[in-house]
Amino acid sequence: MGEKEIIIRLLLATIVGGITGIERERSNKVAGFRTHILVSLGACIASITSLDLFLQFHTISNLDPARLSAQVLSGIGFLGAGTILKTSNRVVGLTTAAGIWSTACIGIAIGYGYYFLGIVSWLILLIVLYILKFIDSSLKRTKSGKIVLKIEDDNTLPLVLSLLDDMDVESHKLTINKKDNEWIVNFTIVYKDNRKISEIAKLFYSIDNNISIDYCGA
Numbered sequence: 001m002g003e004k005e006i007i008i009r010l011l012l013a014t015i016v017g018g019i020t021g022i023e024r025e026r027s028n029k030v031a032g033f034r035t036h037i038l039v040s041l042g043a044c045i046a047s048i049t050s051l052d053l054f055l056q057f058h059t060i061s062n063l064d065p066a067r068l069s070a071q072v073l074s075g076i077g078f079l080g081a082g083t084i085l086k087t088s089n090r091v092v093g094l095t096t097a098a099g100i101w102s103t104a105c106i107g108i109a110i111g112y113g114y115y116f117l118g119i120v121s122w123l124i125l126l127i128v129l130y131i132l133k134f135i136d137s138s139l140k141r142t143k144s145g146k147i148v149l150k151i152e153d154d155n156t157l158p159l160v161l162s163l164l165d166d167m168d169v170e171s172h173k174l175t176i177n178k179k180d181n182e183w184i185v186n187f188t189i190v191y192k193d194n195r196k197i198s199e200i201a202k203l204f205y206s207i208d209n210n211i212s213i214d215y216c217g218a
Contacts (some may be wrong), residue, residue: 001048001051001052001055005113009044009048009110009111009113010041010048012044012115013040013041013043013106013111014040016040016103016106016110016122017036017037017038017039018033018036018037020036020103020126021033021034021035021036021103024036024096024099024129029093030082030093030096031079031083031096035100036099036103039079039104040103040106040107040110041107042072042107043076043104043105043106043107043111044111046068046069046071046072046108046111047068047069047107047108047109047110047111049068050067050068050069050111051065051111051112051113053065069108069111069112072104073104073108076101076104077101079100080096080100080101081097083096083097083100095129099125099129102121106121106122109121144188144189145197145215145216146187146188147187147188147189147197147200147213147214147215147216148184148185148186148213148214148215148216149183149184149186149204149211149212149213150182150184150185150214151182151183151211152181153210154183156207156208156211159207160207161185163207164185164187167189167200173187173188174186174187175187197215201215
């Protein structure tokens, strides 16, 4: 393999990783611009090395040109796992981890000289990251749930009602009753992300730490 061909493959892998990483960087993800460049470049280097070793020594040794690349993908799996975070409500980083793995695969394809496969795969990857994420957001199912507040202090009730008004809680989904010197406020909310529940709870606790909050998903 000539030096010019090696340079072309390395530069192409760098461009693929860089442009792919820009979207992750703009989305404030852990693995961004430089990480994706290094992943694509490293995978390409491994492929070039494997292929060159095979071409040089295949007549005197039983070499598998795919073995080194397979080990690269295993290593990328650990790198991708480092971008996945589990919170109390959800798991984040799966798209970034999948993007890193796909970028490595594209780098491997380019390293072996499969330009058409690498470029077409890269274009599809960009479509998924840049365009389909808007469709993905619109496809997220909305959920509804009932929240019950128990308020002991009479002075707290007007503040809670004012907050509910700011949240645009519909009046027909809101009931207020008093039982045993305690106000019981029931209302239904519609949301897409479970974080919304914890955010709402923090707002009520900021008014009065003694408010009791119960949530039941519909």
